[in-house]
Amino acid sequence: MHSMYSGINISQTDARPMYLQIMEQIRxxxxxxxxxxxxxxxxxxALAAALSVSVITVKxxxxxxxxxxxxxxxxxxxxxxxxxxxxxxELQEEKLDEHLTAVAALGQQLGxxxxxxxxxxxxxxxxxxxx
Amino acid sequence: xTQTKHIEMRNVRKAFRFFTLEDLSLxxxxxxxxxxxxxxxxxxxTTIRLLTGLLAPDAGEVRVLxxxxxxxxxxxxxxxxxxxxxxxxxxxxxxxWHMQFIASIYAGWDEQYARTLVKRFNLHAKQNxxxxxxxxxxxAVLLLxxxxxxRLLILDEPTSGLDPVARHELLSEFMDVLRDxxxxxxxxxxxxxxxxxxxxxxxxxxxxxxxxxxxxxxFLERWRRIQLQLPAGAAMPELPHVVSRVQDGxxxxxxxxxxxxxxxxxxxxxxxxVQRMSLEEIFVANVMHHRxxxxx
Numbered sequence: 001m002h003s004m005y006s007g008i009n010i011s012q013t014d015a016r017p018m019y020l021q022i023m024e025q026i027r028x029x030x031x032x033x034x035x036x037x038x039x040x041x042x043x044x045x046a047l048a049a050a051l052s053v054s055v056i057t058v059k060x061x062x063x064x065x066x067x068x069x070x071x072x073x074x075x076x077x078x079x080x081x082x083x084x085x086x087x088x089x090e091l092q093e094e095k096l097d098e099h100l101t102a103v104a105a106l107g108q109q110l111g112x113x114x115x116x117x118x119x120x121x122x123x124x125x126x127x128x129x130x131x
Numbered sequence: 132x133t134q135t136k137h138i139e140m141r142n143v144r145k146a147f148r149f150f151t152l153e154d155l156s157l158x159x160x161x162x163x164x165x166x167x168x169x170x171x172x173x174x175x176x177t178t179i180r181l182l183t184g185l186l187a188p189d190a191g192e193v194r195v196l197x198x199x200x201x202x203x204x205x206x207x208x209x210x211x212x213x214x215x216x217x218x219x220x221x222x223x224x225x226x227x228w229h230m231q232f233i234a235s236i237y238a239g240w241d242e243q244y245a246r247t248l249v250k251r252f253n254l255h256a257k258q259n260x261x262x263x264x265x266x267x268x269x270x271a272v273l274l275l276x277x278x279x280x281x282r283l284l285i286l287d288e289p290t291s292g293l294d295p296v297a298r299h300e301l302l303s304e305f306m307d308v309l310r311d312x313x314x315x316x317x318x319x320x321x322x323x324x325x326x327x328x329x330x331x332x333x334x335x336x337x338x339x340x341x342x343x344x345x346x347x348x349x350f351l352e353r354w355r356r357i358q359l360q361l362p363a364g365a366a367m368p369e370l371p372h373v374v375s376r377v378q379d380g381x382x383x384x385x386x387x388x389x390x391x392x393x394x395x396x397x398x399x400x401x402x403x404x405v406q407r408m409s410l411e412e413i414f415v416a417n418v419m420h421h422r423x424x425x426x427x
Contacts, residue, residue: 010328012324012327012328015406015407017348017351017407018328019348045309045310045312046310048306048309049303049306049307049309049310052299052302052303052306052328052329053306053328053329054164054328054329054330054331054347055162055163055164055309055331056163056331056332056346056347056348057347057348060348
């Protein structure tokens with residue numbers, strides 16, 4: 001029952017924490033092209049069970065991999081290897097739409113007009129540019 | 132969505148003549164594994180007896196799967212699987228007999244899963260229990276609990292006295308249970324290697340009190356050992372969150388439970404090494420620190 005991800009190994013004598021060991025081994029597979037962009041990763045619970053490590057450890061690894069742009073997590077659908085070329089892939093486009101929908105809903109709650117919301121967005125863009 | 136906590140202990144007190152469990156509060160969410168770690172005599176077994184309805188608290192509240200214990204234990208126990216290394220099966224009966232017996236009591240019994248576990252654990256259903264080795268006996272008891280598919284598994288020192296291979300098989304099986312997000316496990320142990328590997332949450336108890344409880348990753352991130360070399364003649368500055376400090380001439384070893392990179396930049400050039408700590412080291416440092424604070 002461990003055969004599916006048996007390539008990933010966790011060492012408890014390794015000085016690095018277990019979540020970092022998982023991150024590095026996934027990174028290596030992505031970098032080598034064994035795990036191409038768009039490939040679905042095992043679910044957090046499935047990988048935890050396969051490696052006999054806690055769910056929270058795998059969760060931490062996936063979260064950090066997502067922050068580093070290596071994987072993309074779609075809520076309720078799972079985690080996927082991100083587009084490594086940094087092109088705004090289909091997954092990132094979806095994420096953008098999700099955020100924009102949330103922004104539109106918030107704007108409505110605050111009673112902002114379309115124009116006011118657009119002004120706020122332009123201001124946010126200028127702030128990002130400054131950084 | 133708020134889900135019912137699988138374990139909820141609030142300010143629980145239980146006094147015996149020579150030992151008192153004091154002000155114990157614990158929470159376990161569905162889908163999580165909690166490791167209850169403590170030295171011998173810390174109160175692990177008392178905690179488990181309170182959770183399984185074998186003891187009533189003197190004060191405070193114990194809820195398991197939303198049911199008040201021990202008052203509603205009959206209902207709660209349908210969904211609790213309890214395994215202790217003290218449990219003994221009937222020696223003159225076979226594993227098969229035990230399986231049929233449990234299946235007749237619990238509606239949730241999963242015969243197919245039971246057969247799978249017999250094979251995985253390399254047991255023989257027709258064998259008399261008296262012929263089992265101690266490792267096989269633990270596996271048989273665990274099988275009988277697992278095949279009921281309980282929502283909460285409570286395991287008292289499940290891996291103590293097992294060889295490394297049997298321990299590995301058991302841990303794999305625990306993790307397999309957790310593929311289902313609505314199940315959870317509480318297990319007590321003084322084997323911190325097992326706890327470090329599979330727990331999501333960790334609670335340390337010592338001398339009847341909870342001394343620390345948090346997410347495992349949080350524990351491992353907060354604690355560090357820092358090796359310092361002070362300039363000749365310099366005094367060690369007073370620092371917050373230092374749990375222990377050992378000085379040998381210019382060389383100082385600090386243990387902190389609130390590590391941050393800021394601390395390292397504050398200490399500056401004297402820092403020779405920053406070491407992560409294993410759960411065992413954290414556990415021991417934590418216990419010693421709290422004993423010191425309580426002046427014993």
